[in-house]
Amino acid sequence: MSLQQIDQIISILNKQSKPYDWVMQEFAKVEELKNFDLDLETFELLGLGLTLNKDNIFTLKTRTTKIKDEIFCIVDIESTGGVSKGEILEIGAVKIQNSKEIGRFQS
Known part of the structure; x- marks a missing residue:
């Protein structure tokens, strides 16, 4: 189930950027990630390149990188x-x- 949850979050982020709170709440629902302190570095280590702008909006790096x-x-x-x-x-x-x-x- 958790892989499907992560795929669904990535699919949504692939279409549009999302606020910090939304991203953190969605990843907090994934059982295997409950013991992790989720931050940009952790997301990077998990292979999920995200950027956080000054307005606290997460963007999937692959949306903006050629x-x-x-x-x-x-x-x-x-x-x-x-x-x-x-x-x-x-x-x-x-x-x-x-x-x-x-x-x-x-x-």
């Missing part, structure tokens, strides 16, 4: 393949923005 300016992270995980006893052998990630590599990680 796709070429978005940052994407491509991750490659190599493992032994076993579901229950598999081990991660190596992790690699590349950050891309505007068709250019802006960061890289590998273990």
Whole structure:
């Protein structure tokens, strides 16, 4: 149920910006988020890019950012393949923005 709740909130924010109180009340209804102090940093860590303007209105960053300016992270995980006893052998990630590599990680 909670994933559906979050999807519904995101769907609404995708169409229009909402006041701070509305956003906080809606996310407070999600059982899995009740123990979190919800703020911009927490939303960012959850993968939900929001901006809060001077009028206390939340806007979904993807509504105002051109796709070429978005940052994407491509991750490659190599493992032994076993579901229950598999081990991660190596992790690699590349950050891309505007068709250019802006960061890289590998273990």
